[in-house]
Amino acid sequence: MGGVSDATLSLETIEGRRCLRLRGRVSLENNGGFIQVALPLAQDGRPLDASEFKGVRAWVRGNGETYHIHLRTAQTGLPWQYFWAAIDSTAGWRPVDLPFDGFKPENLQAKLDARGLERIAVVAIGEEFEADVAVSRLEFYR
Amino acid sequence: MPAFFDKMTGMDTRLARTVPSLLIVALAGLASINVSGDPGLGSREKEAAIQVTPTLLIDDFSDEQAASVLGTE
Numbered sequence: 756m757g758g759v760s761d762a763t764l765s766l767e768t769i770e771g772r773r774c775l776r777l778r779g780r781v782s783l784e785n786n787g788g789f790i791q792v793a794l795p796l797a798q799d800g801r802p803l804d805a806s807e808f809k810g811v812r813a814w815v816r817g818n819g820e821t822y823h824i825h826l827r828t829a830q831t832g833l834p835w836q837y838f839w840a841a842i843d844s845t846a847g848w849r850p851v852d853l854p855f856d857g858f859k860p861e862n863l864q865a866k867l868d869a870r871g872l873e874r875i876a877v878v879a880i881g882e883e884f885e886a887d888v889a890v891s892r893l894e895f896y897r
Numbered sequence: 898m899p900a901f902f903d904k905m906t907g908m909d910t911r912l913a914r915t916v917p918s919l920l921i922v923a924l925a926g927l928a929s930i931n932v933s934g935d936p937g938l939g940s941r942e943k944e945a946a947i948q949v950t951p952t953l954l955i956d957d958f959s960d961e962q963a964a965s966v967l968g969t970e
Binding site: 758762763773774777787788789790792793795796805811812892894895897 | 951953954956957959965967969970
């Protein structure tokens with residue numbers, strides 16, 4: 756708490772694709788260290804069961820930095836618990852497939868259970884840098 | 898005349914036997930189609946649906962207002 760990272764969020768059309776763009780500066784000062792945009796997956800308060808799917812596919816473009824996709828599930832009760840996978844951004848749009856079994860647990864010891872997904876987030880985290888990442892489509896793939 | 902009558906009667910009898918037999922065969926055919934089709938049809942439809950929709954969209958950001966939340970730390 757108390758970090759000083761700053762960010763802006765915008766809905767834009769880039770190279771013909773509608774997208775959500777996250778820009779800002781990640782700062783480690785004051786115990787900070789991330790910026791993120793999160794989307795709810797739970798419906799009517801119930802976690803989403805995506806166990807029939809292999810993983811998350813994200814259409815991404817960015818400034819060449821590495822970003823994370825975070826998943827919160829029914830297993831992640833504490834704010835600092837989540838499952839994450841890294842994505843490398845490029846100047847052009849490209850789809851990135853992130854299989855559920857490749858997500859790593861953070862601050863918990865468990866394997867991701869895709870039957871209870873609650874939230875997905877695109878995150879810039881871990882070091883000081885200028886973040887600029889856009890996601891044009893998020894989906895689960897088989 | 899009686900011979901003709903007999904012939905006609907015979908024809909009528911054969912016709913009367915043939916038509917129900919054809920109907921039975923046709924109905925049996927339909928029944929066999931239904932019986933063999935019902936259980937498999939549901940699975941085929943399911944499989945087709947899975948193949949048609951291999952992905953589940955989370956968001957394509959086409960709406961002006963996304964249900965997204967910005968967070969910083």
